[in-house]
Amino acid sequence: MPASTLLFVHPLYLAGPGDPFTVTFPLDTAPGWSRTETADVLRYTSPCRRATVTHEPATGRGSWTVHGYHAPDGEPLWAARFGTGTPAEITAAFTTPLIDGLRSNHRDYLEGGPRHRPGSPTSLLAERGWWPNPNSPKGFHDQIAPDGRAYYRHRVGYQPPQAELEGQVPASWSMIAGSPHRPLWQADFTIGVPFYLLSHAAIALAVHPARRLRTEIPRANRPHVTTGRAAPAFFSLSAGEPPAPASAPDSTGAVGPRRR
Template identity: 55%
Template sequence: MSAITPLLVLPLRLAGSGDGRLITAPLATVHGWSRTQTPDGTVRFTSPCRTAVLTAEGPADRPAWTVHGFADPGSEPLWRATFGPGTPAEITSAFTTVLADGLRTRHRDYLCGGTRYRPDTPASVLADRGWLPDESPKGFHDQVAPDRTAVYRHRVGHQPHNAEVAGLAPPSWSMLAGDPQHPSWRAEFTLGVPFYPLVHAALAFSSPKPVQRLVGDIPTRHLALVTVRRISGSDHPHPSPAARPGPSTTPASPPAPAARRR
């Protein structure tokens, strides 16, 4: 089978990086985020309110995406969300697109009583999809996917907030895909991350729907773990451009209810 043969792949979390424009296009064309590039090649998207910044670093086909949130423009970062190399673009986009929409009203639409509020937690949406508690490293609580190819990890206990945002202490929440001991990719979220985009990222992380990829897009180490099928005339997946431009060439917090585990 040719490396450029399009396929439908399940599960999404093992399908490969995908098209980075799923992340950047809504920010630039729908939500008005500005794009800049530093001399070292780092691409930066900044929200119109200047309280959120998305950066992309690394090779064009496997960038790492980091979102920093700020209480006010120019202040120290309040929180950080990082999507490591290999994270499917659909998962990163689920977080960034919903965050960008929420910033329009300073999150009010997504808070309790808002028009887009939902009471779910990441842990609850995963539990609804059959993810179960599992043996965890000391100081953490894990939920594992039914096929055991992914883990949602919640850190237990207190640690300095600033150290967590700076990456000097373990994040409050992590998504790990592949072998949990040696994950193929990971996404990390610090205390203070707005709750609603984290829920949407969890929904994408556990998505039961197939996504389109080229054969060559699927990581070799995942070939034995994914289910694939050729695209038929009745399928209507998202388009998957043969050429995937890198981030340098693309166009452009509410707490959880106390009784529910995040």
């Protein structure tokens, strides 16, 4: 198969980082979001100024960082950090519903709202075969992907929120590909992150395929992924709701377009 052939790759978490345009396109086209860019920082700010999405590749703290704020231009309330190598589809699955959710101050996605979906990230992953790790490290509860190559981690116990925001203590939730000791990539979410955003990212982690050239798939991961030229039955290019389990193939998922 030619290296220029665009493939659908599953699982997403082994597909490589992908195209940043998947993240930037919904932000660039969202009404009212502003974009500022320097040599080192790309930052998007919501119209209400209660959320920012920042790309700082030189800092080493993560490819993308999303902050929510108590009030416009106020102190950070929560943070989500998508480390280097995180598939762009997972970042976009978080930021795309954030764009929509801020229009109603998240109410549309809360219980009783028209876009609310029941279930926690943990239960949504369990429905898709992710199993609890009986050997989770002390202070953590891990769920493991069916192939054993990705983890969803919940930190047990209280830590000061400010310490979490400053990275002084482990985040409340993490998504990890590879081994927790030698991750291929890691995304961290502090306490206060709206659960619907975490759920969208978790379903992308578990269900979405990626669109990649074969050469874009990390060489070491190629034996552990499945590829095809046709889209899987559960996959849609529509933005919005995350897909339901594979038994409901008419669902849609938040995946941005690809630029070449």
